Amino acid sequence: MVTIKDVAREAGVSPSTVSRVVRGQGKVGKKCRAKVQKIIDEMGYRPNTNARALVSQRSELVGIVTPALHKPFFGSIAYGAEKAAREVAFHVMMRNSQNEPEAEIDAINSLREHGCENIILHSKFGDPDTLKTMAEKISGLVFINRFLPDLASRCIWLDNVSGGRMAADYLYKQGHKDIAIVSFIRENEDQRDRINGVKQSFAGHGLTIPTENIILREDAGTEVSNMQEYCTYAVKELLSRDIRFTAVIAYNDEMAIGIMNALFDMGKNVPEDISVIGFDDLDIAQKCRPSLTTVHYPIVEMAEYATKLSLQMTLEKSEAPGRTHLFMPSVIERKSVKNIN
Amino acid sequence: MVTIKDVAREAGVSPSTVSRVVRGQGKVGKKCRAKVQKIIDEMGYRPNTNARALVSQRSELVGIVTPALHKPFFGSIAYGAEKAAREVAFHVMMRNSQNEPEAEIDAINSLREHGCENIILHSKFGDPDTLKTMAEKISGLVFINRFLPDLASRCIWLDNVSGGRMAADYLYKQGHKDIAIVSFIRENEDQRDRINGVKQSFAGHGLTIPTENIILREDAGTEVSNMQEYCTYAVKELLSRDIRFTAVIAYNDEMAIGIMNALFDMGKNVPEDISVIGFDDLDIAQKCRPSLTTVHYPIVEMAEYATKLSLQMTLEKSEAPGRTHLFMPSVIERKSVKNIN
DNA sequence: CTGTTAGCGCGTTCAA
DNA sequence: TTGAACGCGCTAACAG
Numbered sequence: 124m125v126t127i128k129d130v131a132r133e134a135g136v137s138p139s140t141v142s143r144v145v146r147g148q149g150k151v152g153k154k155c156r157a158k159v160q161k162i163i164d165e166m167g168y169r170p171n172t173n174a175r176a177l178v179s180q181r182s183e184l185v186g187i188v189t190p191a192l193h194k195p196f197f198g199s200i201a202y203g204a205e206k207a208a209r210e211v212a213f214h215v216m217m218r219n220s221q222n223e224p225e226a227e228i229d230a231i232n233s234l235r236e237h238g239c240e241n242i243i244l245h246s247k248f249g250d251p252d253t254l255k256t257m258a259e260k261i262s263g264l265v266f267i268n269r270f271l272p273d274l275a276s277r278c279i280w281l282d283n284v285s286g287g288r289m290a291a292d293y294l295y296k297q298g299h300k301d302i303a304i305v306s307f308i309r310e311n312e313d314q315r316d317r318i319n320g321v322k323q324s325f326a327g328h329g330l331t332i333p334t335e336n337i338i339l340r341e342d343a344g345t346e347v348s349n350m351q352e353y354c355t356y357a358v359k360e361l362l363s364r365d366i367r368f369t370a371v372i373a374y375n376d377e378m379a380i381g382i383m384n385a386l387f388d389m390g391k392n393v394p395e396d397i398s399v400i401g402f403d404d405l406d407i408a409q410k411c412r413p414s415l416t417t418v419h420y421p422i423v424e425m426a427e428y429a430t431k432l433s434l435q436m437t438l439e440k441s442e443a444p445g446r447t448h449l450f451m452p453s454v455i456e457r458k459s460v461k462n463i464n
Numbered sequence: 465m466v467t468i469k470d471v472a473r474e475a476g477v478s479p480s481t482v483s484r485v486v487r488g489q490g491k492v493g494k495k496c497r498a499k500v501q502k503i504i505d506e507m508g509y510r511p512n513t514n515a516r517a518l519v520s521q522r523s524e525l526v527g528i529v530t531p532a533l534h535k536p537f538f539g540s541i542a543y544g545a546e547k548a549a550r551e552v553a554f555h556v557m558m559r560n561s562q563n564e565p566e567a568e569i570d571a572i573n574s575l576r577e578h579g580c581e582n583i584i585l586h587s588k589f590g591d592p593d594t595l596k597t598m599a600e601k602i603s604g605l606v607f608i609n610r611f612l613p614d615l616a617s618r619c620i621w622l623d624n625v626s627g628g629r630m631a632a633d634y635l636y637k638q639g640h641k642d643i644a645i646v647s648f649i650r651e652n653e654d655q656r657d658r659i660n661g662v663k664q665s666f667a668g669h670g671l672t673i674p675t676e677n678i679i680l681r682e683d684a685g686t687e688v689s690n691m692q693e694y695c696t697y698a699v700k701e702l703l704s705r706d707i708r709f710t711a712v713i714a715y716n717d718e719m720a721i722g723i724m725n726a727l728f729d730m731g732k733n734v735p736e737d738i739s740v741i742g743f744d745d746l747d748i749a750q751k752c753r754p755s756l757t758t759v760h761y762p763i764v765e766m767a768e769y770a771t772k773l774s775l776q777m778t779l780e781k782s783e784a785p786g787r788t789h790l791f792m793p794s795v796i797e798r799k800s801v802k803n804i805n
Numbered sequence: 806c807t808g809t810t811a812g813c814g815c816g817t818t819c820a821a
Numbered sequence: 822t823t824g825a826a827c828g829c830g831c832t833a834a835c836a837g
Contacts, residue, residue, distance in 0.1 A: 478807065478808045480808065480809080484807090490807095492807085493807085496806085496807085515813090518813050519813045520813085
């Protein structure tokens with residue numbers, strides 16, 4: 124390993140001068156700078172990040188904590204963050220949390236051991252008070268896909284209510300007055316918000332959505348163990364109940380696809396017999412058949428934005444601006460919804 | 465920030481003793497250890513990784529360099545690596561290379577600045593000599609999904625020839641004697657290997673695959689700009705040429721799905737009219753319709769293995785074992801291939 | 806079993 | 822404009 128001393132000796136200058144050249148700071152004579160730079164290139168010198176972080180008390184690291192990196196949605200977060208980080212020559216360190224609050228804390232702590240001040244956290248279930256305490260200690264901690272009133276200015280999140288409303292508005296315009304909703308848990312924020320958005324939209328048209336038209340995973344019991352099983356269960360329920368619906372709003376794309384498959388299996392065609400709309404706009408939405416009409420979640424942009432915000436907070440030592448960062452979804456029209464007007 | 469000194473002072477011992485307790489190494493009196501541990505917990509002391517890495521000359525980091533993390537296949541590599549890294553309390557740093565050899569080198573260099581000795585590199589196009597030079601300098605550099613004869617013991621790769629053979633064997637058993645192949649470039653290793661595997665299989669049955677039955681992206685010219693366009697082009701070619709085929713072997717799942725969609729668009733049903741088989745076994749393969757029969761690529765396991773191998777090489781300072789690490793694919797039977805016997 | 810000493814490679818004073 | 826000296830927090834070698 125070639126150190127700053129080696130370069131200094133070779134160039135016949137002091138280590139401090141080399142340091143100035145490397146960082147492009149301070150006053151260095153033009154000739155001197157050129158000579159040192161030449162030696163640096165020749166010797167292939169690269170500053171030791173650890174030593175640097177040790178002395179300057181900050182590492183050039185962005186940490187990202189998400190539930191499961193192999194899922195496309197979270198992979199996109201990592202992708203967006205890496206993109207923004209690279210622009211300022213920062214590195215990305217990642218950690219999976221499995222959606223377990225304990226694992227999240229652990230991940231954050233170990234990130235901090237590396238001197239990582241910039242952390243993008245995707246926490247759906249972390250305790251607000253705990254998170255607040257952490258935020259006070261970590262100047263670059265920001266939250267993606269969650270809104271915490273006390274930490275509003277550090278939250279980068281999506282307007283799920285609008286997303287739900289947009290999906291419902293779109294369906295309504297296509298002539299669908301009777302719809303069903305398939306989601307997970309009633310009380311989870313995102314899920315509740317999206318459902319509320321749908322209800323708002325329909326209320327605006329003087330319509331209500333009967334309780335029987337809403338299927339929730341929490342009501343499915345233990346008989347279903349994975350997404351497809353749940354979707355099959357949901358579709359069976361819907362079809363067996365004495366209700367009328369021409370379209371299904373799924374919580375997300377994965378579920379929408381599961382529902383389409385279940386419908387096909389039961390002899391229903393999408394969108395001819397029943398329309399389906401998703402949420403997220405994952406890659407798969409354009410690859411499945413019929414391609415999925417869905418609500419676009421600008422997750423890559425959000426992750427980039429979150430990273431830049433975090434960086435700005437630590438680099439410019441500026442507090443987060445006194446506002447929250449709310450992104451808007453948008454409907455992407457594809458082939459899974461039929462116009463029945 | 466609470467340092468080792470703070471703990472030492474508080475506990476009335478020397479920093480070295482605290483260090484020994486923290487690392488669980490060396491001899492420390494039972495009572496003494498308990499007391500120090502108590503103070504550590506109370507004060508919330510966490511060792512500074514940078515200082516540690518500086519003095520011990522090694523960081524507890526695994527670097528992973530892949531072309532594009534947001535794609536499920538590469539996301540799985542990151543996932544597997546993180547899993548293995550976490551077991552030994554290492555962190556993962558990642559970098560996207562966009563498949564550009566320059567960016568790869570750059571990524572590796574910046575990883576090294578962090579003192580990262582463990583690097584999992586997914587490089588399809590990197591120059592073998594350059595890679596060899598890097599490997600000599602980086603004791604924990606391993607290659608995933610590539611075989612370099614000179615660095616065989618550091619390569620974790622898949623037997624693509626067998627994969628191609630398995631796909632073809634499976635098709636043959638299902639009664640398909642006339643098949644088409646859709647792939648990218650003739651000379652790329654993986655693609656050539658898989659095609660060769662297919663040819664071997666058929667040769668074993670006394671059959672050959674006519675050149676006209678093989679469509680390559682490189683022959684498509686510039687008119688196609690994305691995967692779906694290419695698949696549509698490929699299917700059109702196949703259908704317009706005066707050839708006979710009952711099944712299509714696609715280079716990978718993404719392509720297989722594009723091909724299925726193109727076939728549907730042209731009024732052909734899968735698998736009734738034409739069967740399709742993919743490669744990779746991405747999540748999407750079980751979600752698409754018909755679900756895709758494909759060749760399973762054990763990429764998560766391979767990434768875990770690669771990480772453990774790298775760790776072993778650096779931690780135990782042992783050279784890589786004198787053998788290469790070749791994983792075998794396997795056929796996953798789903799619904800996109802019809803038995804026409 | 807425990808403490809003392811001496812750096813790891815670098816950035817940042819402060820003098821010169 | 823340059824250099825010398827110091828210390829970031831920690832581990833390792835050596836004494837005791």
